[in-house]
Amino acid sequence: MYQDDIDESFIPSPPSDSDDEPLVTSSPLSDFYDTETEGSPPLPVRVRPRQQSEAAMYDAQILLRAVRYSSRRKRWAPTSNCAKGIKEPLPSSIRLVTWNIDFMNPDRKRRFHAALTYIQQRVLGCQTANERPEPCCILLQEIHVSVFTQILNAEWVRRYFIVVPTGTDKWPEHATYGNVTLVSRTIPVVNAFNIAFSNSEMHRTAVFVDIKLSIPALEDEPRLSRGIVTLRIANTHLESLPCGAVARPRQLKLIAHALRENALLGGIVAGDMNAIGPSDETIVEDAGLWDAWQGGDDDEEGFTWGYQSMEQYPPGRLDKVLSTRQDGFMVDEPERIGIGETIGRDKWVSDHYGLVTRVHIMRDD
Numbered sequence: 502m503y504q505d506d507i508d509e510s511f512i513p514s515p516p517s518d519s520d521d522e523p524l525v526t527s528s529p530l531s532d533f534y535d536t537e538t539e540g541s542p543p544l545p546v547r548v549r550p551r552q553q554s555e556a557a558m559y560d561a562q563i564l565l566r567a568v569r570y571s572s573r574r575k576r577w578a579p580t581s582n583c584a585k586g587i588k589e590p591l592p593s594s595i596r597l598v599t600w601n602i603d604f605m606n607p608d609r610k611r612r613f614h615a616a617l618t619y620i621q622q623r624v625l626g627c628q629t630a631n632e633r634p635e636p637c638c639i640l641l642q643e644i645h646v647s648v649f650t651q652i653l654n655a656e657w658v659r660r661y662f663i664v665v666p667t668g669t670d671k672w673p674e675h676a677t678y679g680n681v682t683l684v685s686r687t688i689p690v691v692n693a694f695n696i697a698f699s700n701s702e703m704h705r706t707a708v709f710v711d712i713k714l715s716i717p718a719l720e721d722e723p724r725l726s727r728g729i730v731t732l733r734i735a736n737t738h739l740e741s742l743p744c745g746a747v748a749r750p751r752q753l754k755l756i757a758h759a760l761r762e763n764a765l766l767g768g769i770v771a772g773d774m775n776a777i778g779p780s781d782e783t784i785v786e787d788a789g790l791w792d793a794w795q796g797g798d799d800d801e802e803g804f805t806w807g808y809q810s811m812e813q814y815p816p817g818r819l820d821k822v823l824s825t826r827q828d829g830f831m832v833d834e835p836e837r838i839g840i841g842e843t844i845g846r847d848k849w850v851s852d853h854y855g856l857v858t859r860v861h862i863m864r865d866d
Contacts (some may be wrong), residue, residue: 558673559699560755565666567690567710570659577653580663580690591715591729592636592688593862597832598624599771599820600839600855601738604643604678608848613648615842615850621657624838624857630656638710639683640736642773646677661686665693665710673697676704680772682736689713691731696755698740700748707737707756707770714862716829730862732830733760733768739775749775750784757788760825767825769832769860773853774821777814790823793832793858805837810852822858833859 568577602616621627625634639662644652646669652658662683666672672679684690692711697704712734716727735756740748753774760768770790774781776798785792796803798818807816822835835856842850 558697560696562694562696562709562759563671565671565693565695565708567663567665567684567693568667569663569686570653572659577664577667579667591713593715593717594636595688595712595714595860596625596635596637596857597640597734597769597771597822597860598637598838598855598857599640599642599736599822601642601773601820601851601853602644602648603849603851603853604645604648606848606852608844609645609648610651611844612848612850613644613651615844616839616855617652617655617657619839619842619850620855624855627657630660633661633687634685636687637685638688638712638734640708640734640771641681641683642736642738643678644681649681652681652683658683663690665690665708666695671695673704673706679704680706680708680736680738682708682710682734684710684712696759698748698752698755700751701740702748703740703745705738705740705752707735707752707759707772709733709735709759711765716862716864719864727864730766730829731764732860732862733762733765735760735768735770735772737770737772737774739773741775743778745775746778746780749781750787753784753788753790757790757825761789766829766862769822769824771820771822771856771858773819774823775819776821777817777819785821785823788823790825793822793824793835794818795834803837805854805856806852809841809849809854812852820853820856822856829863829865831861831863833861 566579568579571578598620600616602613606612620639625637627634649669652664658664662685665682669679690710690712694709695706697706711731713729714732715729718727737756739752756770760770782798794803803818804816805818805820807814822832824832835858838855838857839850840854844850
């Protein structure tokens with residue numbers, strides 16, 4: 502039986518050197534949602550079209566709530582921003598997984614189940630739903646409306662993850678698929694929001710989560726860390742096809758701007774960038790971002806699409822992991838996942854390969 506959850510997601514930054522030492526609970530890596538308070542009402546997650554002003558939501562940061570499963574109430578409930586002090590140690594590195602699951606092809610539910618099982622067992626090494634993953638963020642694109650409840654019903658997700666957004670009603674109106682971010686409960690989430698792109702004809706968005714991580718201390722230092730930082734993680738799916746070439750640069754610049762806000766250590770955006778044409782070769786640099794892939798765009802070892810699709814387009818590196826300045830954190834070169842994965846003999850789990858990398862918080866020495 503797994504432990505109950507707490508409503509706390511905000512872990513405050515430590516005081517400056519001139520202040521007293523922060524409140525520290527010395528323990529193995531903590532689950533920040535492992536006990537439960539009475540104050541927050543349960544949240545039945547709704548899956549329905551959202552009724553709101555479309556003009557008000559485009560290109561703006563629309564706040565989202567993260568949800569975690571309450572084992573006591575037997576339902577999903579919202580996290581809150583109540584702070585009860587700092588629990589350490591916080592992670593100083595995380596695994597980052599991104600994968601476009603493909604909403605178009607048949608057998609969506611079977612394919613998603615296979616993809617989630619692959620991430621759980623093959624990528625994160627959890628052979629059963631009772632095994633806690635290492636600190637990680639899982640960024641999924643093209644989650645169909647019919648599949649969203651599968652995420653919420655997955656036992657492994659219920660035990661060990663918070664989910665953003667709370668339901669498909671948080672996607673743009675008329676969207677039939679969208680992005681979903683899973684954050685392991687060993688990572689405190691302090692903020693979440695969505696940006697829906699005004700220039701998108703395909704209801705494309707970016708989902709952001711702000712997470713707290715620690716600056717690692719030296720082995721001989723008495724304290725558990727050298728401080729706590731906030732890193733912003735964006736999960737996106739930029740406009741598709743050659744006709745989307747005009748839209749993609751502005752979409753990526755909107756994301757990059759959000760990743761560079763004050764009080765952040767920096768930010769990372771990962772997902773399906775749909776880099777399919779010559780005009781996409783410069784948009785990463787133009788947005789002021791850095792590509793974690795060290796090879797070239799024509800390096801087939803980096804290609805993530807085109808081998809498991811019936812579309813008549815050449816293979817390419819559509820999926821990427823990008824970041825802001827590298828001071829204070831480092832992103833490893835991503836590796837491809839999901840290569841050749843099928844359900845049965847002839848149905849690919851996705852037309853995309855996924856990517857996995859590791860993000861490290863660095864000391865300034």
